[in-house]
Amino acid sequence: MSEEQADPQQLKISTYLPDTPAPRPISPPPPSHLKRVGRPLRHVQYIPTKQLVYFSKNKEPTFTYDIKYKTPIKSNNVVVQIKSVGLNPVDLKIRNAYSSNFNYERGIGREYSGVIAAVGDKYKTTWKEGDEVCGIYFHPNSLGTVSSDVKIDPSVDPIVKKPKQLSWEKSGSWLYTFGSAWQILKQVEKKISKDSIVLINGGASSVGLMCIQLLKHYYKLDNIVVICSGSAIKLTKSVGAKLAINYTVNSDLPKVLQLLTTTGVYRDYDSDGTQFESRDIPAKKIDVIIDCVGGYTLMEKVNDYLTKGGSYITTVGDYKSDYRKDVYNSWNNPAMNARTMFGSIWSLSYIPFHFNPKPNDEWLQVGVDMLESGEIDNIIDSVYDWRQYSKAEAKLKKGHAHGKVVLNIEDF
Numbered sequence: 001m002s003e004e005q006a007d008p009q010q011l012k013i014s015t016y017l018p019d020t021p022a023p024r025p026i027s028p029p030p031p032s033h034l035k036r037v038g039r040p041l042r043h044v045q046y047i048p049t050k051q052l053v054y055f056s057k058n059k060e061p062t063f064t065y066d067i068k069y070k071t072p073i074k075s076n077n078v079v080v081q082i083k084s085v086g087l088n089p090v091d092l093k094i095r096n097a098y099s100s101n102f103n104y105e106r107g108i109g110r111e112y113s114g115v116i117a118a119v120g121d122k123y124k125t126t127w128k129e130g131d132e133v134c135g136i137y138f139h140p141n142s143l144g145t146v147s148s149d150v151k152i153d154p155s156v157d158p159i160v161k162k163p164k165q166l167s168w169e170k171s172g173s174w175l176y177t178f179g180s181a182w183q184i185l186k187q188v189e190k191k192i193s194k195d196s197i198v199l200i201n202g203g204a205s206s207v208g209l210m211c212i213q214l215l216k217h218y219y220k221l222d223n224i225v226v227i228c229s230g231s232a233i234k235l236t237k238s239v240g241a242k243l244a245i246n247y248t249v250n251s252d253l254p255k256v257l258q259l260l261t262t263t264g265v266y267r268d269y270d271s272d273g274t275q276f277e278s279r280d281i282p283a284k285k286i287d288v289i290i291d292c293v294g295g296y297t298l299m300e301k302v303n304d305y306l307t308k309g310g311s312y313i314t315t316v317g318d319y320k321s322d323y324r325k326d327v328y329n330s331w332n333n334p335a336m337n338a339r340t341m342f343g344s345i346w347s348l349s350y351i352p353f354h355f356n357p358k359p360n361d362e363w364l365q366v367g368v369d370m371l372e373s374g375e376i377d378n379i380i381d382s383v384y385d386w387r388q389y390s391k392a393e394a395k396l397k398k399g400h401a402h403g404k405v406v407l408n409i410e411d412f
Contacts (some may be wrong), residue, residue: 001109016178046070047079047118050321050412051147052389053105056098061389067143069151071118077151078127078159079118080135082409085109085145085386087175087396088206090355093328094140107144108389109407111136113162113172114150121325123154135159136179136357140328146386158359163371166378173404174210174367174378180315180355181210185219187351188288188311197223197281199257200241202292204232204402206379207315209239211290213376216240218366223281225260227253227293232402239377243280255299257305286310306348307405311352379403386410 046068054061073079091108098106113134119127127133136158137145141193152159158179162171184207185192192198198215202208203226215221217240226241233244243260249254249269260266264283285307291298294316302312370376381403384392389407396405 027202043394044293048412049071049147049149051143052108052386053097053143054098054108055103055105056101057095058099058101064105067105067147069149073118073120073151076123076153076155077118077120078109078116078154079149080112080114080133080149080159081117081149081411082112082114082145082147082172084113084172084335085407085409086176087110087392087407088176089326089396089399090140090176090218090328092393092396093326095367105143106145107142109145109147110138110347111172111175112145112150113168114409117149119286120149124136132162132171133159134162134175138357146389146407146409148409155359158357158361158364160368166371169380169383169408170371173380173406174371175357175364176355177206177210177378177404178214178367178376179357179361179363180207180353181214182366183325183355184211184290184313184315185214186312187353188290188349189219191287191311192219192221193308194222195220196218196287197225197261197284197287198224198290199227199286200290200292201227201237201298202227203241203244204275205292206381206401206404208290208292209236209379209403210376211292212236212240215323217370217375225286228344229400235379235402239379243278252283254301254304257286257298258301261305277360289313302348307349311349311351313353315353317352360377381405383408 020231048065049069051064051067051068052061053064069079075385079122088110090110095106095108111134116127116129116131116133121128135152137150137152146208146226163180198221200208200211204214208226212226214223215224222242224241224246225243227247228236229247230246233246236244243266245253245256245266246268247253256266260281262283264279264281266281267275268278287307287310289302289306289310289312291312291314294314299312306312371378379402381401382395383406385410386407392405392407395401
């Protein structure tokens with residue numbers, strides 16, 4: 001073999017570099033677990049919501065995810081993430097008005113408690129994100145507060161700071177009843193003095209319970225008489241009623257009231273069925289009657305036990321409440337209108353009451369202060385998850401709730 005001719009084997013040996021490390025085998029990557037992370041709100045063009053809506057009274061309310069609030073919100077708006085909602089008879093009456101299925105979606109709920117989630121430029125010096133608030137959103141022909149979020153206009157919709165140390169449930173359900181009770185008593189306060197007698201028909205209703213407490217602690221009144229069921233007597237007395245008339249064993253209420261106002265005597269039966277007499281109220285006529293039940297029973301012989309020039313104020317009207325049929329703003333009738341216009345003929349002031357909440361009403365802060373101080377309490381009858389709305393509605397329709405029926409709203 002020629003010297004110039006290379007030996008293949010020798011060439012192979014000479015080109016091997018033993019000091020060069022061999023490449024390490026490639027290990028498979030560790031298994032990865034995908035984790036869903038919510039996108040920050042600033043990257044979202046809309047605030048998504050979950051809302052309970054209905055189209056008519058003939059179909060059960062359902063949840064919708066189709067309603068969204070565009071961001072940034074308008075300068076005059078504030079968005080509140082809802083925690084709890086108080087239900088009121090007006091919610092049932094508004095829904096009863098929609099008998100046709102050809103409607104836009106309508107919401108449920110007129111009051112709330114929650115946390116501010118977004119603030120428009122106009123209110124950035126007044127409110128900030130994270131503020132705990134409660135308020136009224138009264139728009140009968142629009143959406144409601146049984147929603148994950150509500151967009152309000154503070155120049156139209158009453159809103160205040162949540163009372164300190166008060167639960168979400170109580171904070172979200174005091175405004176409608178306190179506001180109603182406040183406005184009722186303001187209309188008749190000229191007839192109220194320390195020696196007056198005030199009768200509340202439906203004393204265990206949410207408005208009745210709040211009227212009792214305001215009469216006791218704000219007006220410093222002692223002679224508070226209520227009409228309620230036997231099961232509610234203890235409750236009404238615990239919040240300030242001096243005498244509770246049990247309508248379940250006293251079917252002839254005018255006769256009972258005539259005896260009470262002429263003799264100061266009230267007869268009832270104890271738990272063993274034994275009759276007893278009570279003389280807690282002075283023998284004189286009643287100065288103010290607040291009717292939260294309705295019907296014509298008390299009006300029929302009202303001059304027998306209502307003082308001359310006294311006031312009779314009703315939240316319901318001549319017809320007894322039936323929340324399965326009653327329609328919002330339709331309970332006036334010719335007889336009621338005549339009594340309103342010509343009440344002086346019967347020597348009384350007859351007042352049909354309609355709640356009219358406004359954003360700057362003085363009662364808003366008064367209510368917060370009284371709740372924080374413990375002077376008054378917002379009595380809760382029952383609390384439901386908002387997915388149990390049908391059960392809460394059934395409870396409200398019966399008309400025997402002793403206090404507020406409340407819905408808790410899940411975080412969304």
